[in-house]
Amino acid sequence: MRAGPSQEDIRRHNLGALLRHVHLGGPISRAELTSRMGLNRSTIMALTSDLTAAGLVREELPRETGRAGRPSLVVRPESSRVYVFAFDVGPDRLVAARVGLGGVILDRRELPRRRGPFELPELVGALAGFARQMRRKTRPDTVCVGAAAAVAGGVRKGDGVITFGPNLMKPHQEVPFGEELGRRLGLGLPVSVGNDANLGALAEHSRGLGVSVKDLIYLHGDVGIGGGIIAGGHLLGGHDGYGGEVGHMVVNPGGRACGCGSHGCLEAEVGERALLEAAGRAKADQNGDAQQGKHGREAVRAVVDAADRGDIVAQEALKRVGDWLGLGVANLINIFNPEMVIFGGMLREIYLGSAARVRSQLTLHAMTPQRERLRLRTSALADDATLVGAAELAFAHVLADPLEVLARAGG
Amino acid sequence: MRAGPSQEDIRRHNLGALLRHVHLGGPISRAELTSRMGLNRSTIMALTSDLTAAGLVREELPRETGRAGRPSLVVRPESSRVYVFAFDVGPDRLVAARVGLGGVILDRRELPRRRGPFELPELVGALAGFARQMRRKTRPDTVCVGAAAAVAGGVRKGDGVITFGPNLMKPHQEVPFGEELGRRLGLGLPVSVGNDANLGALAEHSRGLGVSVKDLIYLHGDVGIGGGIIAGGHLLGGHDGYGGEVGHMVVNPGGRACGCGSHGCLEAEVGERALLEAAGRAKADQNGDAQQGKHGREAVRAVVDAADRGDIVAQEALKRVGDWLGLGVANLINIFNPEMVIFGGMLREIYLGSAARVRSQLTLHAMTPQRERLRLRTSALADDATLVGAAELAFAHVLADPLEVLARAGG
CATH class of the missing domain: 1.10.10.10 (Winged helix-like DNA-binding domain superfamily/Winged helix DNA-binding domain)
Known part of the structure; x- marks a missing residue:
């Protein structure tokens, strides 16, 4: 006013x-x-x-x-001259990229990581090391205008502190990740930090399937289940920045134990562990090496492939997981009345392997007017959705105020 | 752009x-x-x-x-000169009010209604009759600048058509309520129509406990359970206008049958019928007269009072309903990270009678960072929240463009 x-x-x-x-x-x-x-x-x-x-x-x-x-x-x-650094910190991998204005990925580095809690100095050391390598390869007239990171955890509004992340951190920690990464980068730039699923939603809304879609839900599967919600054209942030944690909606009271301490969360019933256990392919040890086929995206794909080839155990596992996924999506449809739901990360495979079950749950539990015009899609940005979202977050202040950049560049 | x-x-x-x-x-x-x-x-x-x-x-x-x-x-x-008509169509009552600029209720009429599907001509006839009565009592220099109605159902964005309302209408109907009421009012003004819980949220955000609260959830109990959500300062509308239907979030898969056709919805586990049946006070006939004490707000109050006096059956009923309410609220906290949750309508009584159970469910199922700063409240606007919201909806176009009103008034 x-x-x-x-x-x-x-x-x-x-x-x-x-x-x-x-x-x-x-x-x-x-x-x-x-x-x-x-x-x-x-x-x-x-x-x-x-x-x-x-x-x-x-x-x-x-x-x-x-x-x-x-x-x-x-x-x-000026894509080759003006760029940002974008980072993606997931349970199984670290990614760093140099992204030019216009959204071009100019250079990237990727490193698999061992599951389990990270040590902050090692983590920011690895990311800053990648940035240094990529920077050394740039021409002298290039200019870095921002940096941002996507993390598989909850990020407090304002200060970039990670306050929870069952698949990344020990419980009850508060990690000043953004501040620490900014210091190690040494570019004199603040590092914005966002929840990976929120940034995936932002990416789909900016450059993916959700361009011109004002109400969309992006569901990201990556060991756990995250959500990013665009409502009325704006990212749902919540009071403290934790909006969209749909993975911890209880869909099965008294169900499987969840890393958050509750039971029967969407993440507990639909996440990687639920699928692999139902398919008889999980080890009790969750902190083992990220060997291909043991767990991770490859293991999830293997279950879907086996089901396609007629493996009955794999088919039953996908049905079970698809039913819970469908119930969770039905709830979100009733609550948000979105135009589009986008499945990202390993939920792409799970959705493709269980679409019929998901849809039949929607028929049972989503109200008719809410689902009549709904579209269900798999992410167009594939494994880069969260990274692309981090780049958009890094560019946000340049787009909000190019004058400031003008001033810094002496214009 | x-x-x-x-x-x-x-x-x-x-x-x-x-x-x-x-x-x-x-x-x-x-x-x-x-x-x-x-x-x-x-x-x-x-x-x-x-x-x-x-x-x-x-x-x-x-x-x-x-x-x-x-x-x-x-x-x-100019509260006594400039006014709107606000209407509230609930399962048990019809309310019409003349509300002056500034939010003063200048005059009101209320009529209990028999439960069951309404007949559109009768309904709009009754409401328009109320408006005529109130208008006859106004001074000649008064001017009506808008009209709006809250209804216990789903309202399609743009045209004010009610597309569902298990407690008001037969299934699969589409009722052009706004258009028909506008015609019967004969004021030459369009009638805006909104879902009652959405308008309750708007009222709390404009004039109730939620002034200056940018992220709030208003839960409205009135036979069924509705929700209105303010996210980032804006009402969550959804793609077609059906956002906020949290009453049809499934909290208990395979649970009680719901009027929407699904099972175990929040509304089915927490609504009036669930409480009265658990307390051994419900008749199978849901379409009987709205006799005091048989069902409706009074019957809900009677259960809470009995529990307060030590009635063990009533206490157990409130515990059961409180547990499901708490689980539903925990889910909403995880999804939205609100600053405040407001219980309105008969949920005020249910929450006050089961607050300890609700809170213990939040401890079990809501994530710590999301609930640390959360406030739980009962509506400050009491039984008028939805009516006040309708008045605010009616004033909205005047506040958006007083020039238009200036022009009409010859200014």
Whole structure:
């Protein structure tokens, strides 16, 4: 309920909006920007000049259009010059990437990790080491404008502290991950941190299946089950930043024990361990090596493949897990009335292997008006959804205020 | 990603913001408005002049302030002149009220209704009759600026059609309630329609316990269980308008049959029927007269009172219902990470009678970081929460664009 925006606010808003068009939509002509943004040609020209001077975009003549008249200049993101570091900390792997403006993954490093609680110095040391390696390979005129990480845990709003993560940390720890990683990177930039499923939802909403979908649920499977929810076009953050922890919705009271201390959570009934145990393929030891086929994404795929080949035990395991997944999704449909539900991580395999069971649970438990227009999909960004979301989080402040970047770049 | 706002947009925004201050906060001095809205004195003066000319507010000298200097004029809503009609259609009663700008209930009518499906002509006839009675008693210079209704059912976004309501309608009906009521009112005004629990949430967020709370869940008990969710300061609407139907979250798979066709829904385990049956006080006939003590709010109160007096059957019934309520609330806490959960309608009585059980379920099933700062409350607006929400919905377009009202009033 404050006053209207100042001229400076409007200019910043328009610069951010233009840069967002180029960043998310790719190269675009000035004429098209004029039409899409509802601004006049001279304003668009002034805005692109400012962004060009700051080195965020460049303007080029288009290729032959075959049409008469002077062609409109095409505005492109400076993808190879302006970049962010994006990190993904999962139970089974660490990923670091250098991502250019426009969303291009320019370079990446990946390391399998042993399951179990991490040691903070080792973890941030490994990630910062990757960043240094990638940075050494860049040209001198490149500029890093941000950094962010996705983690398989709960991240407190504001300070990037991880406060829970049954598949990453010991219980009752508070880990100042963002602050520590920022220090080790030594770039003079703060590191934003987000829950992996929340960032997966953001990625699908920005660059995946959920572009222009205002109400979507992204479910991420990776040992546990996480959720990211876009409601009315905005990520559901919650009061402290823990919104979307749908993996700890109890679907089976008195059911399987969950790492969170409760029983019968969606994660306990649908997660990797539930599937592998039902399929007779799990070891009691959860902290063993991440050998292929023993657990992890490969082990989940193996169950789905076996079921496809007619293995009855694998089929029964998928039915059981699919029924609980369907019940959980039905609940979420009733609660959120989403337009789309996207299955990501290892839930892609589980959903594909149990879609009929999931759908029959929806028929039983989701209300008709809520499910009539619903679409169920598997992630278009595959194993990179959470990493892509981290990159978008890192770019967010540049898009919100390119002027600040202009100032830093002396523009 | 459109251009910045025009001068006209800014004026409309500021007029709406000023009117909202007066409508929600009550009489306020120009000096205070200047400070709260971050605008200069002459702008505030111009805005209040426009709103005064339109008859939406009036300015008065304050009472003795005891301070030296010229006192700042106080801006008051024209509560007795500018009003809306608000309606509440519940399973057991119909309510109609004339609500003045500023949220004052100026007049009201209430009628108990027999349970069971309604007939649309009778229903809108009764409501329109109430409105006519109340209108006849108004002074000639009063003006009706809107109308809205809360209904215990699902309302499709955009057209005010009720598409489900197990406690109001036959299954598989689509009832054009808003359109029909608008026609019968004959005021030349559209009637906005909302789900009762959604409007209860809006009311608590505007005028109840949830003012300044950006993440809250309002749970409404009235035969069934409804939910309204404010996430990040906005009502969760969902893709088709059915967001917040938490009563049909399955908490007890294979449990009690629910009116929606599923089993073990929160509504089936916690609703009025579950409590009365567990307490040995329910008749099989659900469509009997709404006699006091047989069912309805009074019957629920009687169980809680009996439990307080030591009736063991009533105590056991409340424990059972409290356990399921607690499990449902734990799930919602994990999913939404709200700052506050508000129990409304007959859930006020049930929560007060089973708070210890509810809390122990939260300890078992809600994650620690999500519940550490959570507040559980009973509705401050009591039986009027849904009606007050309907009034706020009716005022919404006036607050969004007082200029339109100005134009209609010839200002």
